[in-house]
Amino acid sequence: MADITTEVLIIGTGPAGSTSGALLSSYGVENIVINRYHWLANTPRAHITNQRTMEVLRDLGKEVESEVYLNAMDQSLMGENVFCESLAGEEIGRMKSWGTHPLSKAEHLLSSPTFMNDLPQTFMEPILFKTACKRGSRARMSTEYKSHVQDAEGVTTTCLDRMTGQEITIRSKYLIGADGGNSLVAENEDLPFEGKMGVGGSMNIYFRADLTKYVAHRPSVLYWVMQPGANVGGIGMGLIRAIRPWNEWLIVWGYDINEPAPVVDEAMATDVARQLVGDPELEIDLISANTWTVNDTYATQMSKGRVFIMGDAAHRHPPSNGLGSNTSIQDAFNLCWKMAAVVKGEAGESLLDSYTAERAPVAKQIVTRANQSIGEFGPIFEALGMTGGLDIDQIKANMDARCGTTPEAEAQRAALNSAIAFKKYEFDAHGVEMNQRYASAATVTDGQIEPDFALDADLHYQPTTWPGARIPHAWLFDQKGDKHSTLDLAGGGAFTLFTGLGGRAWAEAAEQVSKALGIKLEAHVIGPRQDYVDHTGDWARAREVGDAGCILTRPDQHVCWRNDAMADDPMAELTRVLAAILAR
Ligand code: FDA
Secondary structure, three states, X not given: OOOEEEEXXXXXXXXXXXXXXXXXXXXXXXXXXXXXXXXXXXXXXOOEEOHHHHHHHHHHOHHHHHHHHHHOEOHHHOEEEEEEOOOOOOEEEEEXXXXXXXXXXXXXXXXXXOOOEEOOHHHHHHHHHHHHHHOOOEXXXXXXXXEXXXXXXXXXXXXXXXXXXXXXXXXXXXXXXXXXXXXXXXXXXXXXXXXXXXXXXXXXXXXXXXXXXXXXXXXXOEEEEOOOOOOOOOOOOEEEEEEEOXXXXXXXXXXXXXOOOOOOOHHHHHHHHHHHHOOOOOOOEEEEEEEEEEEEEEEOOOEEOOEEEOHHHOEEOOOHHHOHHHHHHHHHHHHHHHHHHHHOOOOOHHHHHHHHHHHHHHHHHHHHHHHHHHHOOHHHHHHHOOOOOOOHHHHHHHHHHOOOOOHHHHHHHHHHHHHXXXXXXXXOOHHHXXXXXXXXXXXXXXXXXOOOOOOOOOOXXXXXXXXXXXXXXXXXXXXXXXXXXXXXXXXXXXXXXXXXHHHHHHHHHHHHHHHHHOOOEEEEEEOOOOOEEOOOOHHHHHOOOOOOOEEEEOOOOEEEEEEOOOOOOHHHHHHHHHHHHOOO
């Protein structure tokens, strides 16, 4: 007999685990979240929070979304991505990042009701964890996962209560391993991975110092420092990252992974900070320092039986592109509605197979992208002549050469400009963040071919209602004139059907099917004098089906089916599609 029972046991209270708790509790599924430590993240690792993540948080409730904006650094302060010799030294180049370039800003505004922002993990985790606990998750801190055994009906997990030293067992229907980059859950299940751990060495130096005079005129969250050694290990260049403007900072500096990891004591931390800031007198108030390794590996299978992994447990990569916590939160959004449907008996167990089918390709995509971004600093070093060794005088001469009037100097400047502009694949890759399209048994395409990307799919988000893609955002207006995104109408733990005035029969069929299948299925007829009106015509242009057609979305706001026109028997069609998606 287990000591404790629950529907779902979640290991870890990081972004993946806390979001899972918050979502499952919102969907009415009993769950327990555990963390081996007594509290949440103690260093501000993740910070770049992208629009798709903000959509997940908005789906959790406007109060969750608002609390993020309240605590975050506003997008307007994120964007002057500076490359320099040191903060006090010469600025080498700059690029607008994170959706602050006017063209990119327009794409962001057109794509989502939410805004990218910078929220350190020390702020994000408490918001997610609080939401989970408030809504019903039972949390157990100082509780360490040790092992589990699964059988046909459930999973029995053994944990160590670190306060009493006692072993406890928890029986659950499902187990989620959201236990980070050294996941013991993944290891115990022997889940398959591709790639390598420990491909580079890095250190974090977290400190307080007022650096306003160096940065306030070029506000950014990232200041990249090019100095000899800056391309050894680490994330491609020395980094001074703003945690709170402009007096709390995190330096990321590399070390050679083939050497033992350095001991970063106060003296070394101060030295590195002085060197990167370019002020030999700088005094820092060191908060903490640690070393970590750059990883390049992802799970090709994210579940086995009743055990699932998500977040860093499944994808382990450097912070480049700011994808880790974002993807962890989005993994949870993909899995939790499925798990809720299965636990409540609304779906067959094989719906859960679609989790690996849909998220393992994303794991591969983001691990590959983040590691590629490290290498893409190379052309900047090359253009500056910093790749030929550590001879400081030679490096200085090479860098000085670009200030000349010769054709060679002009070519060097041009090479530097394009090398910096190319970094938009790391710092303004809206497509990487937003273009995920799923192909699995949890979508029904009826043979419709996936549309090609007209623009670079890494840089530009391309909306489509093709089944598998997230529903495009368009503003609709209620009868009071208040605006609502199409994403606000979708989600909330329900399937949603969108149709036009000519498709009223779809909405009527949806009501019947909802009752017959015992599932939450909302329907919205969008048109003049209806609850939601498409005054601008943006939705009509985005929906890619006729006015009498329909679009069906899943609780994670991804389209799972669409039909161009009215069907002969809309109820039969909806039943066919939902039965297929829900594996019934
Ligand atoms: P995470 O590691 O956060 O949490 C794991 C949880 O499991 C913890 O609560 C831990 O205590 C618990 N745990 C582990 N083993 C356990 C056990 N045996 N028993 C019980 N509990 C256990 N990402 C991003 O999206 N944007 C960004 O800008 C950045 N920037 C960034 C900068 C730097 C310097 C770093 C190092 C990392 C980032 N990241 C990032 C990445 C981000 O921090 C990372 O991807 C997420 O924290 C992953 O969240 P998870 O919840 O998956 O794991």
